[in-house]
Amino acid sequence: MASIPPAFSQCFPSPKTQEDNDRDEEIYKSYDNLTSQLPILHHWPPFSLIHYQSCWIPNVLLPITVAIQSYFNPRPADILLVTNPKSGTTWLKALAFATLHRHTYSLSNHPLLTTTPHDCVPFLETLFNHRTIPHLNILPSPTIFTTHLPLSLLPKSVLSCRIVYLCRDPKDTFVSLWSFTERMSISLSGATNRNEGFEFNKAFQLFSQGIAPFGPFWDHELGYWNGSLRRPEKVLFLRYEKMMEDPVNHLRRLAEFMGCPFSTEEERDGVMEDLVGLCSFDKLSNLEVNKGAVNIDGETSKAPVAPDYYFRKGKVGDWVNYLSIEMAEKLDAITKEKLHGSGLSFETSTAASICASSQV
Numbered sequence: 001m002a003s004i005p006p007a008f009s010q011c012f013p014s015p016k017t018q019e020d021n022d023r024d025e026e027i028y029k030s031y032d033n034l035t036s037q038l039p040i041l042h043h044w045p046p047f048s049l050i051h052y053q054s055c056w057i058p059n060v061l062l063p064i065t066v067a068i069q070s071y072f073n074p075r076p077a078d079i080l081l082v083t084n085p086k087s088g089t090t091w092l093k094a095l096a097f098a099t100l101h102r103h104t105y106s107l108s109n110h111p112l113l114t115t116t117p118h119d120c121v122p123f124l125e126t127l128f129n130h131r132t133i134p135h136l137n138i139l140p141s142p143t144i145f146t147t148h149l150p151l152s153l154l155p156k157s158v159l160s161c162r163i164v165y166l167c168r169d170p171k172d173t174f175v176s177l178w179s180f181t182e183r184m185s186i187s188l189s190g191a192t193n194r195n196e197g198f199e200f201n202k203a204f205q206l207f208s209q210g211i212a213p214f215g216p217f218w219d220h221e222l223g224y225w226n227g228s229l230r231r232p233e234k235v236l237f238l239r240y241e242k243m244m245e246d247p248v249n250h251l252r253r254l255a256e257f258m259g260c261p262f263s264t265e266e267e268r269d270g271v272m273e274d275l276v277g278l279c280s281f282d283k284l285s286n287l288e289v290n291k292g293a294v295n296i297d298g299e300t301s302k303a304p305v306a307p308d309y310y311f312r313k314g315k316v317g318d319w320v321n322y323l324s325i326e327m328a329e330k331l332d333a334i335t336k337e338k339l340h341g342s343g344l345s346f347e348t349s350t351a352a353s354i355c356a357s358s359q360v
């Protein structure tokens, strides 16, 4: 878990009053106690996953999650970006940040050139990870936050702000998640041999059973999908694959939803194309800031995770290079069953459709 970006340090008044200190200690300690009462699995290295209110969350996040449930109280203008891990969080953060602040920063001197998207838009899980309830309401309004938590684990008050949800085909999400956690667990364990990492087939089995960080994958998607059907003015549901196909039109929708639509002049002057270029995989992944090492200071480890872990390939359909056809069909079948009747589907990227198109 990353440290607090400087722009957010004002949420943590220092020194704390003794009263605040005692309150925070008591709150976080009582949440810690919950950990011993819940089922826990150690099969998804480097995390231990704890089953809390039907969701598998990394166990170090349990007190943080409960603190978010109790104390996250966004303002109506705030924007919450939500993703299942590895669904394009980094990209969405960059796009939303660049769009909201486009009148403040020029392209040549933009914070995204020198600051990672994760530091521009921190996770709630990071902000609540300091055994202090952060004073988020002193931040400028609107502020953009991010979380991986499912809708069912967020407080009801979350619908007072606007939520942007980005989903991705589960096969690509799984491959990206496995690659990231495998790389992380090798780095943390000091292993030199890939075989000592996180075995692919084992990860696949767990993911298929719904056991993955913030899983089950499908429940996460359905929570926000149904939210977007019920309250379209509050939840914008986006898809990674569609955004890759037509990023400019999606940026237009994102800006409208966030309450800062592009003007006719901006459209004419190519502002959307410029921002899409700034936030593109090629641009961001080649910046020095997105290559260097940073420290994870969560309880899981002190080992470094380099920002380039968040920039692997950025491709749609990379699963074909990792999953056997049987695995892909199995995941497709589970997805079809889980999403049945919801109106949400990933039909265009199923194993069957890819096989059919490669035979044409």
Ligand code: PAP
Residues within 6 Å of the ligand: 083, 084, 085, 086, 087, 088, 089, 090, 091, 172, 175, 176, 177, 179, 279, 280, 281, 282, 284, 310, 311, 312, 313, 314, 315, 318
């Ligand atoms: P997180 O949920 O842990 O924050 P997230 O950013 O969702 O991570 O996952 C990284 C994925 O987004 C990677 O996908 P891949 O493993 O399939 O390659 C990464 O390459 C992709 N990604 C990162 N930045 C961009 C971008 N600017 N455009 C498109 N995809 C991106």
